[in-house]
Amino acid sequence: MAQDSLLSDELLRHLMAVGQVDILVGVPTLDNASTIGGVVRAVHQAFATYFPRDRAVLVNSDGGSRDGTPGLVKDYSLDEAGTVTVSHSLRTMHRISAPYHGLPGKGSALRQILTAADLVQARAVAVLDADVASVTPERVAALIRPVKDHQFDYVAPVYARHPLDGPLVTQLVRPLIRGAYGWQVREPLAAEFGCSGRFLSHCLEQDIWESDVAKYGIDLWVTGAALSAGFRCCEAPLGPRVTTAAHARLGFQDVFQQVVGAAFLVLEQHAPYWLPRQQSEPLALVGTPTSEAGEPPTVDASRLTQTFCSDLQNLQSVLEPILSANTLSRLNAIAEGDCGQLRYPDDLWVRTVWEFLAAFHRGVMRRDHITQALIPLYLGRTGSFLIQYAQAAPADVEAALEAVGLEFERSKPSLVECWNQASPR
Amino acid sequence: MAQMIADAVSQAGANFVESVALFLPRVVTTISIIAVGWLIAILLRTVVRFVLRWVRFNAAAERLGVASILKSAELPPADSVVAAIVFWLVWIGFLLSGIDVLGFTGLQGLLSGFAGFVPRLLVAIAILVIGFVAANFAWRATLLAAVNARIPSPRLLSGAARWLILILAGAMALEQIAVARTIVLTAFAIAFGALMLAVAIAFGLGGRGIAKRILEHQFPEQERSGADEISHL
Numbered sequence: 001m002a003q004d005s006l007l008s009d010e011l012l013r014h015l016m017a018v019g020q021v022d023i024l025v026g027v028p029t030l031d032n033a034s035t036i037g038g039v040v041r042a043v044h045q046a047f048a049t050y051f052p053r054d055r056a057v058l059v060n061s062d063g064g065s066r067d068g069t070p071g072l073v074k075d076y077s078l079d080e081a082g083t084v085t086v087s088h089s090l091r092t093m094h095r096i097s098a099p100y101h102g103l104p105g106k107g108s109a110l111r112q113i114l115t116a117a118d119l120v121q122a123r124a125v126a127v128l129d130a131d132v133a134s135v136t137p138e139r140v141a142a143l144i145r146p147v148k149d150h151q152f153d154y155v156a157p158v159y160a161r162h163p164l165d166g167p168l169v170t171q172l173v174r175p176l177i178r179g180a181y182g183w184q185v186r187e188p189l190a191a192e193f194g195c196s197g198r199f200l201s202h203c204l205e206q207d208i209w210e211s212d213v214a215k216y217g218i219d220l221w222v223t224g225a226a227l228s229a230g231f232r233c234c235e236a237p238l239g240p241r242v243t244t245a246a247h248a249r250l251g252f253q254d255v256f257q258q259v260v261g262a263a264f265l266v267l268e269q270h271a272p273y274w275l276p277r278q279q280s281e282p283l284a285l286v287g288t289p290t291s292e293a294g295e296p297p298t299v300d301a302s303r304l305t306q307t308f309c310s311d312l313q314n315l316q317s318v319l320e321p322i323l324s325a326n327t328l329s330r331l332n333a334i335a336e337g338d339c340g341q342l343r344y345p346d347d348l349w350v351r352t353v354w355e356f357l358a359a360f361h362r363g364v365m366r367r368d369h370i371t372q373a374l375i376p377l378y379l380g381r382t383g384s385f386l387i388q389y390a391q392a393a394p395a396d397v398e399a400a401l402e403a404v405g406l407e408f409e410r411s412k413p414s415l416v417e418c419w420n421q422a423s424p425r
Numbered sequence: 426m427a428q429m430i431a432d433a434v435s436q437a438g439a440n441f442v443e444s445v446a447l448f449l450p451r452v453v454t455t456i457s458i459i460a461v462g463w464l465i466a467i468l469l470r471t472v473v474r475f476v477l478r479w480v481r482f483n484a485a486a487e488r489l490g491v492a493s494i495l496k497s498a499e500l501p502p503a504d505s506v507v508a509a510i511v512f513w514l515v516w517i518g519f520l521l522s523g524i525d526v527l528g529f530t531g532l533q534g535l536l537s538g539f540a541g542f543v544p545r546l547l548v549a550i551a552i553l554v555i556g557f558v559a560a561n562f563a564w565r566a567t568l569l570a571a572v573n574a575r576i577p578s579p580r581l582l583s584g585a586a587r588w589l590i591l592i593l594a595g596a597m598a599l600e601q602i603a604v605a606r607t608i609v610l611t612a613f614a615i616a617f618g619a620l621m622l623a624v625a626i627a628f629g630l631g632g633r634g635i636a637k638r639i640l641e642h643q644f645p646e647q648e649r650s651g652a653d654e655i656s657h658l
Contacts, residue, residue: 168657189658252657253573259658299655311572314579318565321493363488365565372569382657 006115011098015119018094022054023047023144024122026113028106029060032130033067035244036060039128039135040076044093046140051148057094059116061109064099069130073097106191107214110222114200122197124148126155129191134242142236143194146286154226154233155194156283158186159241160292163397164389167382168256170401173220173263176353179408179415180267181227182277186235188223189259195222199231213269217262224266228273237289253375260371264360275416280409301386302340308380309339318373322359327351331377344384346407352377354411358418448527455523462519470512477504490561491554510550514543542602549598556594560587585624592617 007015025043029036040058047056060073074097096116102108110127117125124147126140146152163170169189177188195203203225208214213221226233250258267274312319312335319328330348337343352374360370389397477483486492486503495503521536564587571579596613600606 166656166658255657297655307575314568314572317493318568321487363484365488365490366562369565369569372573375573382655 006101006112007119008098008101011096011112011116012119014096014098015116018055018057018096018120020055021057021094021120022123023051023056023148024113024117024120024125025056025058025140025144026110026117026125026127027058027060027073027130028063028109028113028127029065029069029073029130030063031065031067032069032244033065033072035133035135036069036072036130037076038133039130040073040095042135042137043128043140044095046137046144047093049137050141051144054148057096057120057122059113060095060097061100061112062097063104063106063109070097070099103210103215105215105218107209107218110218111204111209111214114204117197117200118204122200124194124196125200126194127192129243131243132192132241133244134240136239139192139238142238142287143192146234146236147194147196150234150286151196151232152194152234152284152286153196153199153231154222155286156185156187156223156233156235157190157192157238157241158235158285158289159190160237160239160290160294161241162294162296163394163401164296164386165294167385168259168378171349171381171385171404172353172378173259175350175401175405175408176263176267176357177223177227178280178405179350179412180274180277181224181270182274182280182409183227183233184280184282184405185223185227185233189219190223191219192238193219193222194236195226196231199226202229202231208269213262213265216258217266220259220262221266221269224270228270234284234286236287237285239290240292240294253372256375256378257368257371260374261367264357264367264371267357268361271419275419278409278412280405296390297386299386301383301390304379304383305342305387306339308342308344308376308383309335311376312380315373315376318365318369321364322370322373323352323355327355335380341387342380342384343388344381346404347411349381349404350407350411351414352381353408354415354418358415361419451527455526458519458523458526462516462523466512466516466519469515470508473511474504474508477507482507489558490565491557494557494561514546518543545602549601552594552598552601556590556597560590560594563587563590589620 025046027036027039027043032039043058047054047058058073060070062070062073073095076095098112100108100112102111113127114125124144126143128135128140128143143155143157146155169187173188174186178184203222206225208221312331316328316332319331323331327348331352334342334344334348356370356374359365360367364370385400389400392400482504483492483502486495491503495501495506500506501509518536518539521539524532525536564583567586568579568583570576571582576582592613596609599609
């Protein structure tokens, strides 16, 4: 689509006034009044401290905030950020806020930011998550430097957190991406990333911006697009990630369905790339990781496994067309034991995920029903893992997660066979 | 006297021979129509099955949940069922045409009656198919939503949703083909009303506790998710 139809006249006028830039930092927002001030301050301090000689601009793309977020971006006083910012700056610090047009969702916001970056020919772009309260100038610089100084095209973040935290990432999305794409990305769902002008042009050329992927899974799609199109990718440690309450806008079920649905859609889209790939490689790490591991989650894991046992019985007839008879009978066997001490083995979990992915591809039923049916099984697996490793040292948990990733790689041929037999929807 | 009897018998014989001579070609025509109709019906069945397989009709039936219903009823795959319906409709049409040629007074008008019945039958079949698909969709959607929302007795709830839609579709289909219209309508109204009343009474009296738990479970969702202690992302 032409740039002028994506960017409003006002935004175009602002961008033309700014002219060509070296660095563009984009911040998609929706009701982020509580955190946006800290983000703007961190970005300007990063410009002044780490990139004083570069032409830089901050672009905020807002999804219709009702709490005055765009106004806070425009009116934020740099004096409040301290005299260091102003005194170190060698260039004018530009800041633009504009509402995005098109489908509601982060995809449209990101498209506007990337289009703006393309127009001003930015060499390096960083996209930040306005829900994160722990944005610092160092984090902003960590996303930009690998692109600017090391010619990487895509920079994925690495967060310092306990390995038991974020099980939807560690148990499902991370090993799934590793097993399929053959690249080890720690945070494939991260809303923060850095990228080059070359990569953003590639993204803008893709025909996904009006689809459900853009609406619900744009972060994962960006990761997949970078991995599958042969761009130079790396990871950058950003330290701990502290989010605000606004982050939890959706309930768990909605989040799960959006994440897993988007992951399966993205995998389907990139199938020609990943089907022939074998094993996996780690991404280069640019920066020094911190040793902070964070606190382990305190959760009653047996409640999750009890849920799994009862739900498995109720969902037998829904699971029959999705899972193979062998996998379903093994699941029934583990559910017949002591549900409070349930053990959901790695190989069975991996088979479960692969078979759900193949069923999604075959379209054995409505796709949202398939992702909904995976929820109880995911809770069972998460509960089982938490029971097993609740008292373990972080290094042991990391080793267990590595084993899950390897199991996804090892069993990939069975998915490929299943996938090739399947008739797509 | 004897001559008269002989003449009468001779006349009767002549009449019989004449009748047979007139009727035999009709029988041959009837047999020909039925045989040709049978061949055409078989040909159409083969063509329909081929076209349905080409457009992956069975995969669509699987997605819509029709295949599992057919399987549980020990019926053949969806494409074979549709092909069989086409076969029988065409062949019965030819069969009635053939019988019509015989000219039996009691069987006159069968063909026109059948011709008028076929469209209603097709509409009834369409209503049943749509009913099956809708019932299956409602069953699965209710079951998944109830299971994930931790609502008690999800299978009972989803089964009730499925059967309500199936009964409704069945009643509409029977109404369409005008089978015992009054009885069907009355029976359906009484059964449906009784069912709803029973559900209301059971839920109101016996299920107050369950309703209370469901409502308590549903409404403070934000507070519970905040206290869920685990961040899945």
